[in-house]
Amino acid sequence: xxxxxxxxxxxxxxxxxxxxxxxxxxxxxxxxxxxxxxxxxxxxxxxxxxxxxxxxxxxxxxxxxxxxxxxxxxxxxxxxxxxxxxxxxxxxxxxxxxxxxxxxxxxxxxxxxxxxxxxxxxxxxxxxxxxxxxxxxxxxxxxxxxxxxxxxxxxxxxxxxxxxxxxxxxxxxxxxxxxxxxxxxxxxxxxxxxxxxxxxxxxxxxxxxxxxxxxxxxxxxxxxxxxxxxxxxxxxxxxxxxxxxxxxxxxxxxxxxxxxxxxxxxxxxxxxxxxxxxxxxxxxxxxxxxxxxxxxxxx
Amino acid sequence: xxxxxxxxxxxxxxxxxxxxxxxxxxxxxxxxxxxxxxxxxxxxxxxxxxxxxxxxxxxxxxxxxxxxxxxxxxxxxxxxxxxxxxxxxxxxxxxxxxxxxxxxxxxxxxxxxxxxxxxxxxxxxxxxxxxxxxxxxxxxxxxxxxxxxxxxxxxxxxxxxxxxxxxxxxxxxxxxxxxxxxxxxxxxxxxxxxxxxxxxxxxxxxxxxxxxxxxxxxxxxxxxxxxxxxxxxxxxxxxxxxxxxxxxxxxxxxxxxxxxxxxxxxxxxxxxxxxxxxxxxxxxxxxxxxxxxxxxxxxxxxxxxxxxxxxxxxxxxxxxxxxxxxxxxxxxxxxxxxxxxxxxxxxxxxxxxxxxxxxxxxxxxxxx
Ligand SMILES: [Zn+2]
Numbered sequence: 001x002x003x004x005x006x007x008x009x010x011x012x013x014x015x016x017x018x019x020x021x022x023x024x025x026x027x028x029x030x031x032x033x034x035x036x037x038x039x040x041x042x043x044x045x046x047x048x049x050x051x052x053x054x055x056x057x058x059x060x061x062x063x064x065x066x067x068x069x070x071x072x073x074x075x076x077x078x079x080x081x082x083x084x085x086x087x088x089x090x091x092x093x094x095x096x097x098x099x100x101x102x103x104x105x106x107x108x109x110x111x112x113x114x115x116x117x118x119x120x121x122x123x124x125x126x127x128x129x130x131x132x133x134x135x136x137x138x139x140x141x142x143x144x145x146x147x148x149x150x151x152x153x154x155x156x157x158x159x160x161x162x163x164x165x166x167x168x169x170x171x172x173x174x175x176x177x178x179x180x181x182x183x184x185x186x187x188x189x190x191x192x193x194x195x196x197x198x199x200x201x202x203x204x205x206x207x208x209x210x211x212x213x214x215x216x217x218x219x220x221x222x223x224x225x226x227x228x229x230x231x232x233x234x235x236x237x238x239x240x241x242x243x244x245x246x247x248x249x250x251x252x253x254x255x256x257x258x259x260x261x262x263x264x265x266x267x268x269x270x271x272x273x274x275x276x277x278x279x280x281x282x283x284x285x286x287x288x289x290x291x292x293x294x295x296x297x298x299x
Numbered sequence: 300x301x302x303x304x305x306x307x308x309x310x311x312x313x314x315x316x317x318x319x320x321x322x323x324x325x326x327x328x329x330x331x332x333x334x335x336x337x338x339x340x341x342x343x344x345x346x347x348x349x350x351x352x353x354x355x356x357x358x359x360x361x362x363x364x365x366x367x368x369x370x371x372x373x374x375x376x377x378x379x380x381x382x383x384x385x386x387x388x389x390x391x392x393x394x395x396x397x398x399x400x401x402x403x404x405x406x407x408x409x410x411x412x413x414x415x416x417x418x419x420x421x422x423x424x425x426x427x428x429x430x431x432x433x434x435x436x437x438x439x440x441x442x443x444x445x446x447x448x449x450x451x452x453x454x455x456x457x458x459x460x461x462x463x464x465x466x467x468x469x470x471x472x473x474x475x476x477x478x479x480x481x482x483x484x485x486x487x488x489x490x491x492x493x494x495x496x497x498x499x500x501x502x503x504x505x506x507x508x509x510x511x512x513x514x515x516x517x518x519x520x521x522x523x524x525x526x527x528x529x530x531x532x533x534x535x536x537x538x539x540x541x542x543x544x545x546x547x548x549x550x551x552x553x554x555x556x557x558x559x560x561x562x563x564x565x566x567x568x569x570x571x572x573x574x575x576x577x578x579x580x581x582x583x584x585x586x587x588x589x590x591x592x593x594x595x596x597x598x599x600x601x602x603x604x605x606x607x608x609x610x611x612x613x614x615x616x617x618x619x620x621x622x623x624x625x626x627x628x629x630x631x632x633x634x635x636x637x638x639x640x641x642x643x644x645x646x647x648x649x650x651x652x653x654x655x656x657x658x659x660x661x662x663x664x665x666x667x
Binding site: 009015038039040041042043044045047048049050052072073074077078079080081082083086110111128139140141166167168170172173174189190191192193211213214237239252253254255269 | 307308310311375378379381382383385484485486487488489490491616620625626628629630631632633634636637638639640641643644645646647648651652655
């Protein structure tokens with residue numbers, strides 16, 4: 001007879017044995033920066049593709065004293081970020097926050113917060129396809145060999161072909177990096193805008209790919225270089241206008257469609273960063289104050 | 300003025316309530332019981348147990364009810380539950396030769412020791428909708444009990460061939476008694492995978508995927524013309540050797556389906572011509588799955604038999620990496636999650652490339 005009662009789950013859902021297995025993989029990952037460590041990824045109560053790798057890494061490192069922040073697309077309020085935060089609230093009861101500086105542990109999908117991370121913080125990335133060479137070579141048996149032999153020519157050929165075809169490197173997110181002068185690594189599908197933040201970051205960066213069963217890491221203060229060419233140096237995206245809510249010119253902006261007549265505006269993708277700037281008195285073309293001001297001018 | 304979209308939390312809560320309401324349907328209609336599902340939707344239960352890798356009819360029924368009949372969702376529920384269960388160890392290998400048979404057929408011999416036992420099969424039904432079933436409350440026909448019991452001793456068909464040396468011997472896996480069998484739920488899949496892990500992967504694999512791959516072998520993609528040597532469906536005992544006892548005790552029995560195929564083999568540089576084997580086994584009554592599984596298993600033995608590899612079904616990495624429907628459905632469906640940031644990056648690139656192209660064109664035209 002099956003047990004239909006609500007089972008009480010362990011702290012952070014995973015059993016301690018599984019956590020130890022993940023921690024061993026994490027230690028190996030930290031010891032070999034950028035190297036993909038296979039681990040016995042578990043089936044989680046969320047679907048693959050929803051961040052099961054990041055969730056397992058977070059579950060393995062989180063303690064009762066941690067303060068957790070979860071973002072998706074830079075925002076704390078996207079549905080999946082809410083769902084993952086609720087999951088950890090339920091299973092660990094830890095304090096959660098939207099404030100980047102206050103968090104000891106940040107789980108992210110697709111962004112690195114705009115506020116620089118500091119010593120002692122941990123950033124956990126959700127990774128869909130951990131293999132940077134996957135779209136050049138679909139076979140795992142081959143790509144593992146290529147990493148072992150440091151055979152990264154194919155990647156440079158790909159970037160070079162971009163340039164000859166488009167006059168520019170046409171990779172805009174999941175832009176490959178070289179970690180500590182050895183392994184080429186996929187930074188997860190963060191925009192290349194965020195790549196420079198990874199270099200010499202004081203925080204520990206951990207990457208979890210659940211479906212592909214891989215963990216990798218960048219220890220604090222590690223050199224992370226985006227691949228490029230001398231005559232085509234790596235550049236990041238720029239916008240022609242500042243954030244419409246906080247006036248920031250140095251952040252990654254999301255495009256918001258306002259109507260069906262081509263009306264649009266750009267706002268910070270990092271929702272907490274934008275909000276705190278507004279609270280500090282910064283404003284943009286669409287912020288309440290600016291609108292009031294422009295009305296007053298018109299009147 | 301613009302207000303950023305908020306309220307993910309509320310939206311999720313409401314969506315869950317709506318889902319619960321839809322699951323129940325019209326409250327005036329009687330609610331499904333788990334018993335009704337286990338008794339009357341037994342093939343669905345079998346599939347969820349097989350691909351969920353958990354033999355528990357009631358839990359499978361619960362998952363089917365909770366998933367509103369979406370079997371992949373039900374399999375997902377079972378998998379997520381299964382992974383939290385403590386492990387006591389690995390059972391002794393089941394012995395399907397000792398199966399309490401519901402069904403046993405061979406396509407290779409007209410008659411054979413133990414006979415052909417059709418059992419509860421759709422095979423010779425005419426697929427005509429039975430409108431009498433729509434009228435509820437009719438008493439179902441009862442099958443007559445056979446006058447003779449099934450033979451005690453029903454030898455395996457492939458062993459009959461084996462006596463003549465016409466078929467390869469069933470090779471045990473590389474692991475000997477002392478080493479444990481591979482388990483891809485505890486160790487990440489690595490290539491080349493052993494046959495034990497391959498069979499585990501196929502047994503858990505999506506029925507539709509395995510079926511299509513098996514079908515492809517029949518249409519010329521890695522043709523390995525197969526005969527069904529034997530299909531067995533029935534109950535087998537599960538034995539476990541507790542460390543403190545040191546001998547096997549029976550801990551229950553399970554319903555399984557098993558298929559062994561006899562495949563043509565012309566011989567190669569390595570091996571003389573003889574019949575070869577494909578093997579399929581899964582929880583529950585799922586004949587289609589195990590026949591297809593045996594075809595795929597045989598195709599995946601290309602390397603071992605020194606056959607030329609030309610078709611997707613022979614490609615171990617391709618087959619094993621894409622057979623799991625929980626992984627597949629997760630990753631396929633995840634593209635509906637927000638990708639604003641990546642899309643914004645692509646928008647910026649396309650706009651810039653187009654602007655560049657336009658500029659170049661204008662300069663060229665001006666120069667002409
Ligand atoms: Zn802003």
